[in-house]
Amino acid sequence: MSTEDAHDDHGHHLPAVEDWPRGFGEASWWPFITALGAGGIYLGAALFIVASGQDSTISPALAPAALVGSVAVFLVGLYGWLYHAFVSAFWSREASETSGKALRWGMIAFLGSEVATFGGGFAYYFFIRTGAWPPQSLPHLLGSLVVVNTLLLIASSVTLHWAHVALRNGNRRNFLIGLVATLVLGVIFIGGQVLEYYEFIVHSQFTVTSGIFGSAFYGLTGLHGLHVSLGAVLLGIVFVRSLAGQYSAERHVSVTTVSMYWHFVDAVWIFLVVVLYAGAQLGA
Amino acid sequence: MQITGQLALTVLMGIFLVGVAAWLARVENWRSYTPLASGGGGAHGTGHAEKPSGVIRWLTTVDHKDIGILYGFFGIISFVVGGLMVLGMRIELFDPGATLISESFYNSLLTNHGITMLFLFGTPIIAAFSNYFVPLLIDADDMAFPRINAIAFWLLPPGALLIWAGFLPLGDIVPAQTAWTLYTPLAAGVGNGNQANAGVDLLILGLHLTGVSATMGAINFIATIITERAEEVTWANLDIFSWTILTQSGLILFAFPLLGSALVMLLLDRNLGTTFFAVEGGGPMLWQHLFWFFGHPEVYILVLPPMGLVSYILPRFSGRRLFGFKFVVYSTLAIGVLSFGVWAHHMFTTGMDPRLRASFMAVSLAIAIPSAVKTFNWITTMWNGKLELTTPMLFCIGFVANFIVGGVTGVFNASIPVDLILHDTYYVVGHFHYVIMGAIAFALFAGMYYWFPIYTGRMYQRRLGKWHFWLTMIGTNLTFFSMLILGYAGMPRRYATYLPQFSTLHQLTSVGALILAAGTIIWAYNFATSWIEGPKVQDGDPWNLEETGMHTAEWEWFDRKIETAVTDGGEEESVVADGGGERDDA
Numbered sequence: 056m057s058t059e060d061a062h063d064d065h066g067h068h069l070p071a072v073e074d075w076p077r078g079f080g081e082a083s084w085w086p087f088i089t090a091l092g093a094g095g096i097y098l099g100a101a102l103f104i105v106a107s108g109q110d111s112t113i114s115p116a117l118a119p120a121a122l123v124g125s126v127a128v129f130l131v132g133l134y135g136w137l138y139h140a141f142v143s144a145f146w147s148r149e150a151s152e153t154s155g156k157a158l159r160w161g162m163i164a165f166l167g168s169e170v171a172t173f174g175g176g177f178a179y180y181f182f183i184r185t186g187a188w189p190p191q192s193l194p195h196l197l198g199s200l201v202v203v204n205t206l207l208l209i210a211s212s213v214t215l216h217w218a219h220v221a222l223r224n225g226n227r228r229n230f231l232i233g234l235v236a237t238l239v240l241g242v243i244f245i246g247g248q249v250l251e252y253y254e255f256i257v258h259s260q261f262t263v264t265s266g267i268f269g270s271a272f273y274g275l276t277g278l279h280g281l282h283v284s285l286g287a288v289l290l291g292i293v294f295v296r297s298l299a300g301q302y303s304a305e306r307h308v309s310v311t312t313v314s315m316y317w318h319f320v321d322a323v324w325i326f327l328v329v330v331l332y333a334g335a336q337l338g339a
Numbered sequence: 340m341q342i343t344g345q346l347a348l349t350v351l352m353g354i355f356l357v358g359v360a361a362w363l364a365r366v367e368n369w370r371s372y373t374p375l376a377s378g379g380g381g382a383h384g385t386g387h388a389e390k391p392s393g394v395i396r397w398l399t400t401v402d403h404k405d406i407g408i409l410y411g412f413f414g415i416i417s418f419v420v421g422g423l424m425v426l427g428m429r430i431e432l433f434d435p436g437a438t439l440i441s442e443s444f445y446n447s448l449l450t451n452h453g454i455t456m457l458f459l460f461g462t463p464i465i466a467a468f469s470n471y472f473v474p475l476l477i478d479a480d481d482m483a484f485p486r487i488n489a490i491a492f493w494l495l496p497p498g499a500l501l502i503w504a505g506f507l508p509l510g511d512i513v514p515a516q517t518a519w520t521l522y523t524p525l526a527a528g529v530g531n532g533n534q535a536n537a538g539v540d541l542l543i544l545g546l547h548l549t550g551v552s553a554t555m556g557a558i559n560f561i562a563t564i565i566t567e568r569a570e571e572v573t574w575a576n577l578d579i580f581s582w583t584i585l586t587q588s589g590l591i592l593f594a595f596p597l598l599g600s601a602l603v604m605l606l607l608d609r610n611l612g613t614t615f616f617a618v619e620g621g622g623p624m625l626w627q628h629l630f631w632f633f634g635h636p637e638v639y640i641l642v643l644p645p646m647g648l649v650s651y652i653l654p655r656f657s658g659r660r661l662f663g664f665k666f667v668v669y670s671t672l673a674i675g676v677l678s679f680g681v682w683a684h685h686m687f688t689t690g691m692d693p694r695l696r697a698s699f700m701a702v703s704l705a706i707a708i709p710s711a712v713k714t715f716n717w718i719t720t721m722w723n724g725k726l727e728l729t730t731p732m733l734f735c736i737g738f739v740a741n742f743i744v745g746g747v748t749g750v751f752n753a754s755i756p757v758d759l760i761l762h763d764t765y766y767v768v769g770h771f772h773y774v775i776m777g778a779i780a781f782a783l784f785a786g787m788y789y790w791f792p793i794y795t796g797r798m799y800q801r802r803l804g805k806w807h808f809w810l811t812m813i814g815t816n817l818t819f820f821s822m823l824i825l826g827y828a829g830m831p832r833r834y835a836t837y838l839p840q841f842s843t844l845h846q847l848t849s850v851g852a853l854i855l856a857a858g859t860i861i862w863a864y865n866f867a868t869s870w871i872e873g874p875k876v877q878d879g880d881p882w883n884l885e886e887t888g889m890h891t892a893e894w895e896w897f898d899r900k901i902e903t904a905v906t907d908g909g910e911e912e913s914v915v916a917d918g919g920g921e922r923d924d925a
Binding site: 081083084089094107111127128158164170172174176183 | 353356389390391395396398399400401402405480481483484485486487488489490492493494496497498500501504509510511512536537540541544545547548551554557558559561562563565566567588592593594595596597599600601604607610611612613614615617619620621622625628629
């Protein structure tokens with residue numbers, strides 16, 4: 056059969072040629088270190104809860120220390136991982152059709168899992184929304200702030216797409232301009248969200264514990280805000296890499312995957328504004 | 340004072356971390372792990388030439404085969420832990436009163452037995468097979484994301500630590516007693532019990548972490564099977580095991596993240612005073628809906644890959660190809676889709692809307708059809724076949740037999756009137772253990788025996804394998820059939836004590852559990868000793884699959900590995916693989 060010939064032709068590609076420890080093809084410290092950090096973050100959260108117990112003997116300083124240390128280890132792991140797997144040999148690395156396709160499919164699958172992640176929060180909101188409405192005096196949800204914020208986020212999706220098209224046409228300058236614009240719009244959006252939280256918490260006395268709508272509002276906008284923040288970090292990484300001269304019309308997989316993520320988060324926001332901001336006012 | 344203390348600790352932590360980093364860097368300089376093989380040049384990816392040696396190899400590996408073995412060890416350790424927990428319960432249940440352990444400790448064992456077996460044994464041990472074999476079967480270099488593969492594994496040990504933390508002597512933490520379903524308001528810490536204790540929070544955090552791990556693995560398998568197949572491996576000739584792994588990964592993708600969200604919401608309810616599952620908010624029903632929207636697909640997450648294993652292994656010892664291959668694939672996909680539409684059959688007695696209830700009953704009954712399609716395909720594969728009753732084959736046949744009992748009892752449970760009577764009795768426990776122990780664990784044992792030569796390069800002891808099978812088969816049926824009868828007799832589940840009239844059946848159940856334990860000890864002894872000193876497998880076809888034309892990709896790979904080892908100067912001097920002649924013309 057031809058299977059055997061194909062075997063000998065393509066040989067065995069090793070996954071971690073440039074990595075730490077050096078000199079091996081199938082060894083990398085980064086996943087272990089990153090997992091250590093991630094596990095430590097959960098342990099830190101656990102310590103936090105244990106220490107807040109009534110007669111706990113654990114020092115209250117332990118949990119924050121463990122959290123800070125774990126986050127540091129986690130970030131170091133991620134940095135080394137990204138550096139060795141994607142950044143260090145960017146131009147010399149073999150950029151096969153398959154690896155790009157795998158990364159795009161990986162992002163699609165991840166976004167599929169995100170649908171389920173958001174689904175849990177929305178399920179709660181729909182559950183309470185079917186009951187008597189409004190369940191409490193709602194804060195002023197549909198103000199100018201949320202409209203402006205929504206427009207900013209939509210605009211950021213447009214600028215990101217524009218930047219990506221520019222990159223594929225070989226226009227590096229426009230790519231960078233579009234990327235910066237997206238990043239700035241994203242950061243302004245996060246600022247707008249912080250401002251809204253401030254307004255609600257300080258001026259409207261509407262907090263996460265203010266009744267059943269408070270849980271839905273802060274749960275969903277908080278989850279979304281975390282996602283936008285992660286998106287901003289990802290855009291920042293793409294931006295730094297492009298400043299360092301990476302990406303070209305042919306090599307732009309991470310620009311593709313990051314923009315998939317950003318558009319997804321944008322779409323979730325539009326859905327969220329319609330059902331949570333506008334939907335809560337309906338019939339209220 | 341307080342703040343200076345915190346600062347000092349933070350600084351100390353930082354110094355400690357820098358120290359660790361420096362130590363690690365020095366470890367690298369020691370070069371204790373020079374590459375093993377001398378001539379790594381043309382190696383066929385035998386998997387040993389490109390790694391450090393010693394412990395560092397296992398900590399740093401991104402090789403799918405090594406990670407598969409790590410998953411295997413983790414799964415087996417969890418199996419032992421979960422098994423010891425249930426032995427404690429069964430011994431306690433030997434007499435009606437609470438004599439050996441307290442009721443609350445019984446509840447803790449009950450909770451953690453379920454969670455350990457499902458999250459720390461079931462999902463990881465399946466990953467042990469899929470990691471090792473899917474890339475070999477589809478002729479990929481490795482998984483699509485080898486490093487994500489590694490981190491998905493390394494998130495499991497801290498997750499397990501958190502889940503089991505309640506049992507460790509850590510101050511005033513008590514283990515969770517919520518049962519694995521974590522129903523609110525009990526799991527929200529409401530009421531006079533001790534479930535506001537941090538032990539439940541730790542369990543929730545650990546579960547979330549293992550969920551993240553499972554989701555990462557699923558994303559990896561989806562990307563791998565879709566994009567990394569060799570040209571010759573098309574969708575039409577993709578093997579059945581990879582099909583089930585692909586379907587399973589699709590289920591994980593939507594089930595586990597939803598559980599993750601629900602767990603975080605529960606954690607916030609417990610610690611921040613949100614109202615997600617409080618009575619005035621979403622209420623206990625929302626938790627049950629969200630939990631079972633995850634929980635029922637989880638059943639298929641656990642059962643589909645074992646079904647794939649049986650579909651893959653059973654034909655090899657029947658001398659025939661799998662009967663109706665296409666329909667086995669279609670039924671796998673059908674189960675995958677339907678599995679998201681049956682969750683409320685766990686909630687028939689909650690007083691939910693009867694119209695909703697009827698539709699869930701219909702879909703639950705419908706899922707029996709693809710399951711039966713598979714069962715009949717396995718039976719017709721064996722029909723008139725040339726059966727070889729090796730240990731893996733015995734476990735496959737045991738799987739089919741037990742799955743029929745587990746499946747048919749499930750059909751009864753799915754119909755509302757019967758469920759209203761049998762709900763929360765031992766009947767339910769018997770039903771799902773017939774599937775989980777009788778079917779899933781059997782298929783996993785079949786896989787372990789079938790591929791033992793590939794994992795270890797050696798052969799297990801056949802006689803002990805047979806002993807293991809028969810003890811497990813008898814133990815399973817004794818234990819869980821007694822439970823079915825207990826359920827008919829009206830014994831409610833989850834109780835540490837019972838009325839004297841149930842004594843005989845409970846004792847039979849406990850005897851069955853002890854027989855299972857005996858079988859498991861034999862299995863552990865067999866695998867441990869065979870791994871160390873079993874006879875070395877000399878060629879890549881220990882099951883004589885070539886006679887029937889069923890030699891598959893992973894055995895061809897194994898054959899090449901043996902040959903490479905010999906040409907590299909391995910200790911074998913005997914003639915290599917006589918069956919390999921027609922293949923090694925390269």
